Amino acid sequence: MFSTGKSGVHVPHNKNTAGSPAVHMPAPEAVILPTSMHIGKPANPVVKLKDHVNVGTLVAESTGPVSSPIYSSISGDVTKIDTILTAGGTFVPAIFIKSDGLMTVDENIAPPVVNDYASFIDAVRKSGIVGLGGAGFPTAVKLDVKDTSRIQELIINAAECEPYITSDTRTMLDDAADVKEGVELFEKYLDIKKVIIGIESNKPEAIRKMKEVFADDKAVTVMSLPGLYPQGAEKVIIRNTTGKTVPAGKLPIDVGSVVCNVTTMAAIARYIRTGMPLLEKCVTVDGTAVKEPKNVIVPIGTSVKDVISFCGVNEEDIYKILFGGPMMGLSTPDPTAPVLKNTNAITVMGLKEASQPNATQCIHCGKCATHCPMNLTTFAIARAFERDDVEELARLRVDLCVECGCCSFICPAKRPLVEINKLSKTMVRAFKAKEAGKA
Ligand code: SF4
Ligand code: SF4
Incomplete structure (x- = not known):
């Protein structure tokens, strides 16, 4: 009874930004780095007031198996460590950093030494990478299956079914080589023999690109999925790509699947190659109040206000700001709230889009x-x-x-x-x- 059904809904796609490459916005004057940008225990600050940090300096260490370290996304000085209210409604300590305008890279940044399964998982843990499709679950925990023979297939989640959001689509088009490198790392260190890349059929260019890039890898199948929401939900994409149902209370690995978001794959490849931890995010900025919808690459911790100003939004046109898309996004009343590791979109709604219709009695339609x-x-x-x-x-x-x-x-x-x-x-x-x- 409680398996994932074959349902879902057709939502307006509004993929206005799918055709334009992501752009970098100028580095912000300051960032706020909450110690909880992931599912699990908050990280523990390892810097103090007035400390100087560089790009990539560890500012908060992970505090247990299900946690994730946090690194500074700019160079500058720690001006405050204080509690903030997140869009999720919880209070967490956050590290405030004022930029020195130099974006100096930490001298300790170096590619990790990876030569087997254990060192690969350890590197992913140190990278600070979490599920970048919005879930925020520490990726190393998901990959740490202990016995890799349990993995029957790796499913790369590239469904991106929420209206407006195209940041994963741009990863496939702009960073296809990184996605390929990520898949090769998984094949090598997790002994993956079968890879399925699930992409909704409304992204034909991404499907074409992935087929082209993986043409010589016989382990990889690029699968076109119906453009139905929530195609990207983990249990839904497992069922629709493999036919397997994850029973209630069980994990994907219990049916032999590991699911990883496509942008997460690319981020892992970049970290293993360069040693630069997760410091920036590609964020789709769209919604009826946005004049110039864009995919913007921003340092993590940049304020929503800075990001939406870059996309030509007038304050008087804003009625609602969401972290995420219109279906699952969390509303924030605070435009100074920072972009988090798992922020893949900021939806800025005008009056009509933000208005809630009046609810009436249930008509028992089912x-x-x-x-x-x-x-x-x-x-x-x-x-x-x-x-x-x-x-x-x-x-x-x-x-x-x-x-x-x-x-x-x-x-x-x-x-x-x-x-x-x-x-x-x-x-x-x-x-x-x-x-x-x-x-
Ligand atoms: S919000 Fe919950 S109850 Fe509603 S459709 Fe989604 S999974 Fe079902
Ligand atoms: S059964 Fe009632 S609550 Fe469910 S969709 Fe119909 S009217 Fe809405």
Whole structure:
């Protein structure tokens, strides 16, 4: 019952920036580097007030197996270490750095020594690379499967199904050699024999480019997938490329799959080649308030305000700013919030796009359940939520909701179903923690 369904929705693609190469914006005057830009434990600052840092200097070390180090993306001085509120609604310590305008590279930057599986995983861990498609899960943890014979295939996630976002598309077109190098590293050190690159059919140039680049690698198949949202959700892309279903509560490796975002692959290749850790991100800036939509390469920690100004946005036209696309993006009220490691888009909405329609009564059409990629009975979850019935919410497995927003998008009554699901998940977590405390 709780396997990933064959559903999803057709959303307007609006890939306005797919045809233009990404551009570098001038280095910012300052950056803010939160110690949590990944899933897992926040990193621990290793710099103090007034310290001078260079490009690539370690500023916060990882604090456990599921954590990720953070490096300075500019050269300059540490001006503050203070708590900030993230778009995800949590408070985390952050390191504030004022630029010296020089972008001097740290003298310790050197390619890592990699000669086997263990040293490859260690290098990926030190690179600070996390899932760059938006997930933010430390990549080394995902690749550290211990026994590589468990891996039946590597799936490269290049679906990029959210409206507007084209940063992965530009990686495939602009950095195809890095993607190829990344695949070769995985083949060598993770002993990968089969690689599937999953790309939605609405990106014909990217499909063509990947087929051209991998023409001589018989292990690689470039697969065209239907342009359906959320094609890029991990369990959905596994099912649609291999036919395998990841059971509830299990991981991709439990069915023999490792899934890695295409931009993450390219970033790993660059780190192994140069030793330069993850310091910058390609961000799609689009939305109805943006005059010149672009893919912009920015130092991590640059403020949203600086990035959107570079794309010609007037402050009076802004009604909503999202980290991410319109389906899963998180709204931020603070334009000084920094670009994070997993920020792949900034969507800036004008009045009409930002307006929420009025919700009406459920008409029991069932569309929310039919289109849910996780086969959840979304209308029943909403009813249980309204009754405050947390045990029923747990029974309905609301914890499996991936918050893709298909249900809200398709609902003719415009009910805020994804918001209800997010709150329901929190209620179930609290309930289970309380029950565990009693035991
Ligand atoms: S937000 Fe959750 S319940 Fe709604 S369609 Fe996506 S996975 Fe299903
Ligand atoms: S899609 Fe909306 S109206 Fe239809 S059953 Fe679901 S909640 Fe009710």
